[in-house]
Amino acid sequence: MRTLIALSALAALATSSACRNKESAPTPTAAASSDILARYHFVGTAALDNNPNAAKLKEIQRLPESRKLREQTLQKLARAPKIFRGDKLSAEQNERGAALLRPLLDDLVRFESFLQVRGAAIHQAEWTFVAQLPPERQKAWSAAVSELTRLWNLGAPTTTTLEGFAMSEVKRSASPNLLRWVEAGQWFVLGIGQDALPAVAEAARQIKAGGRPIPALTNWLETELNLPRLRAALELPDTIKWPHAKLTIVGDGENVRSKMQMIFTEPVTGPLEPWQVPTNIINEPLISFTAARGMAPWLKNWPLLQRLEFTPAPNELFFWAQAHVTFQSFFAFPLKDAPAKLERVAQHASSLFSTNWQNHGLSQPEWETNTHQLSWRLPFAVPFLKPAAFKGRDYLFGGLFTPSPLTSPPPAELISQLNNQSKLVCYDWEITQARLASWRVHYQFYAMNSGRSQLSTNNAALPWLMAIEPRLGNSATEIAAISPAEWSLVRKSHIGFTGVELVALALWLESANFPKLSLELPPAPPAKTASTPLAAPANTPANKPPGN
Numbered sequence: 001m002r003t004l005i006a007l008s009a010l011a012a013l014a015t016s017s018a019c020r021n022k023e024s025a026p027t028p029t030a031a032a033s034s035d036i037l038a039r040y041h042f043v044g045t046a047a048l049d050n051n052p053n054a055a056k057l058k059e060i061q062r063l064p065e066s067r068k069l070r071e072q073t074l075q076k077l078a079r080a081p082k083i084f085r086g087d088k089l090s091a092e093q094n095e096r097g098a099a100l101l102r103p104l105l106d107d108l109v110r111f112e113s114f115l116q117v118r119g120a121a122i123h124q125a126e127w128t129f130v131a132q133l134p135p136e137r138q139k140a141w142s143a144a145v146s147e148l149t150r151l152w153n154l155g156a157p158t159t160t161t162l163e164g165f166a167m168s169e170v171k172r173s174a175s176p177n178l179l180r181w182v183e184a185g186q187w188f189v190l191g192i193g194q195d196a197l198p199a200v201a202e203a204a205r206q207i208k209a210g211g212r213p214i215p216a217l218t219n220w221l222e223t224e225l226n227l228p229r230l231r232a233a234l235e236l237p238d239t240i241k242w243p244h245a246k247l248t249i250v251g252d253g254e255n256v257r258s259k260m261q262m263i264f265t266e267p268v269t270g271p272l273e274p275w276q277v278p279t280n281i282i283n284e285p286l287i288s289f290t291a292a293r294g295m296a297p298w299l300k301n302w303p304l305l306q307r308l309e310f311t312p313a314p315n316e317l318f319f320w321a322q323a324h325v326t327f328q329s330f331f332a333f334p335l336k337d338a339p340a341k342l343e344r345v346a347q348h349a350s351s352l353f354s355t356n357w358q359n360h361g362l363s364q365p366e367w368e369t370n371t372h373q374l375s376w377r378l379p380f381a382v383p384f385l386k387p388a389a390f391k392g393r394d395y396l397f398g399g400l401f402t403p404s405p406l407t408s409p410p411p412a413e414l415i416s417q418l419n420n421q422s423k424l425v426c427y428d429w430e431i432t433q434a435r436l437a438s439w440r441v442h443y444q445f446y447a448m449n450s451g452r453s454q455l456s457t458n459n460a461a462l463p464w465l466m467a468i469e470p471r472l473g474n475s476a477t478e479i480a481a482i483s484p485a486e487w488s489l490v491r492k493s494h495i496g497f498t499g500v501e502l503v504a505l506a507l508w509l510e511s512a513n514f515p516k517l518s519l520e521l522p523p524a525p526p527a528k529t530a531s532t533p534l535a536a537p538a539n540t541p542a543n544k545p546p547g548n
Contacts, residue, residue, distance in 0.1 A: 037125055038117040039224040043217045044132075046110045053251025056471065056494040065467035069460040069509065074109075076514050078102040081152070083513055093151055100144040100151075107137055114214050118199070122233045123175070126193035130203055130213050132186050141188045142168065145181050154179065163204040187213055221249040228265050234517055241268050241298065243487070249496060256496040260489040267484035269425060270296035270315045275418045277410075278332050278390035281397055282320050284408035287438075288430035288499075290319040291418055294481060308345050310335055310396065322404050323434060326441050327381040330399035338387035338394040339372045345385075346374045380445060400442075417476075425487060426479040428498070432472040435499030440465055443503055453521035461506035468495070468502075 048054075060066055078098040082089050089097070112132040119125030133141065146157050146168060155170040162182050169180040180200050182189040184207040191200035203213035227234075227242035236242060243262035250257050272294050282289070299305060299313035314333035322328035335341060346367040365376035373386035381400045388397040417427050440455065440462070447454045455462040475493035482488050497505060508514060512522040 035120060036116065036118050036224060037122060037226050037229055039115065039222075041114045041214065041217055041222045042112065043220050044110055044112040047112065048220065048251075051251060053253060054256050055254045056473070057251075057256055057496075060468050060471055060495060063464075063467050065460070065464040069464040070109075072460040073509055074102065074105045077105055080515055083516060085152075089152065097148060097151055100148055104141060104144055107131065107133060107141070111137075112217070116199075122230065124194065126197060126199060127191065128197070128199040128203065129190040131188045133188050138183045138188050142166075142181060142183055145190065149179065162201060163208045165204055165207075184208075184213075185211060189213065219248040219250040221247075223247045236517070239301070241266070252492065255492050255494060258489070258491040258493070258496050262487040262489065264485045264487075268297050269481040269484045269487075270294040272423065272425070272481065273315065276316065276334075276391065276393065277318065277415055277418070278388060278395050278397075279409050279415065280390050280406070281332060281388050281395070281403075282318070282330075282410045283404065283406050284410065285323040285404065286320055286410060286414070287323045287434040288319070288321040288428075289410065289414055290317075290426070290428040292317045292426040294425050309341060320410075321430075321435065321438060324404050325401050326438050327401035327445075328399065328403060329401075329438065329442070330397070330403060332388065332395045332397045335394055335396040338396050342372060342374060342385055342387055342396065343367070378449065421478065421480050423480045423482070424478060425481045426477070428475075428477040430475050430498060432475045432493065432499050432502075433469055436465060436469050436472060436502050437499075439499045439503045440506075443507070453523055455506060455510065455521070459510050461510045465502060465506050
């Protein structure tokens with residue numbers, strides 16, 4: 001499994017570190033609790049070496065591009081304290097700290113580890129981390145943590161015992177005022193919190209009694225994030241309804257099986273009306289198809305729809321892409337009186353563009369009276385909006401390029417996937433190879449026209465995307481509404497991510513302030529930057545039957 005699963009585990013740890021520095025120990029158990037803010041449990045890549053599942057992911061992790069991305073990411077994580085502590089660390093302190101942290105991150109990838117953040121709020125949380133390590137690595141961890149406490153001016157550690165195990169701790173006046181670590185059998189236990197660390201003591205008792213501080217994993221990775229309570233610390237936009245999310249990942253034959261439970265603080269599901277897929281505007285050759293319903297609660301306050309007067313908010317959305325041209329990506333949604341509303345938009349369409357686009361001369365759309373189509377011509381793409389109708393219902397139909405001629409309707413097997421579950425909210429299928437190629441070019445095109453930095457082959461993420469691309473097959477995702485405020489997601493894929501998610505992952509890993517949650521790339525030296533050519537994906541695979 002390895003690199004990607006490991007990166008997911010590291011991302012969970014990095015996210016948790018970001019929370020602490022911006023403003024809980026668990027009783028060490030995998031069970032959910034209302035005061036859990038964040039949690040992850042990773043089986044470690046060593047346990048997966050001889051596991052026959054997720055064969056495609058293992059093939060990808062052996063690529064030299066994967067190894068380079070892993071090394072770059074771990075190097076960045078080792079230097080992350082400077083990102084969070086800023087002026088509190090000198091450059092020399094951070095470099096020495098990175099040298100101490102880097103070997104620990106290799107252990108974090110290879111061996112079983114668990115982190116839980118628990119408390120009423122992030123600034124009051126108790127953090128507990130445990131890792132199963134060989135004896136020599138336990139001694140290395142203890143020595144590294146001891147030196148880091150001095151290096152970072154946290155205080156000098158004192159030594160004692162806990163449940164018969166060697167324990168060290170640092171007490172200080174600043175919050176959090178207690179740091180404690182224990183070499184407990186095969187486990188290294190670390191706790192951070194205010195005044196008391198009951199979870200560290202409980203972990204030591206569990207290890208002494210049964211050899212483990214936590215139940216063994218049946219999955220490969222489990223994570224939990226209480227995003228409503230972490231939103232401010234993670235600087236997530238407040239316009240999105242964030243859930244308390246629990247994710248599990250496990251190998252399943254050639255594939256990876258992902259399951260997520262999402263619990264929202266309020267109902268988020270609109271009426272699940274019978275599907276009305278506008279098959280008269282969707283046709284082969286398809287490389288992706290997404291259908292979503294019950295979306296009105298998400299879209300009713302969306303500023304762009306209100307500004308365009310596309311109201312009432314649609315309850316259904318459809319997205320699809322075709323294989324002939326990179327920019328053949330489309331969407332449609334029901335919109336009453338679509339022709340009239342689109343004509344009103346055409347009258348002030350240029351004002352909708354940002355100043356940067358206007359300065360580049362890219363904000364002059366054309367209104368075609370006969371077809372009621374709004375379009376504008378850009379390098380490589382011809383975005384358009386126009387009305388459509390299906391079974392007496394008006395739709396708004398848009399895309400980035402002219403669609404292929406209507407010759408073959410979408411496969412019946414694809415549309416039939418929508419009828420498998422009465423509570424289905426969203427179904428998404430794609431040939432990830434083709435969609436990854438499209439999405440990375442989409443981003444480069446967007447960056448080029450908006451004055452942002454593009455992904456560069458001078459770094460590790462873009463060559464990695466290009467190397468894994470031809471090895472990816474179908475991904476299928478289903479989201480069902482268990483209740484109006486609870487959704488359940490199931491995905492089968494080769495590496496756990498869709499094409500757009502892989503591009504977002506690459507942007508995050510290359511972002512200027514990684515591991516903070518940002519997709520803003522650092523400026524690249526113009527003379528050395530080599531970006532992805534804006535060309536159609538080569539050797540697009542044949543359409544494969546969808547399924548989950």
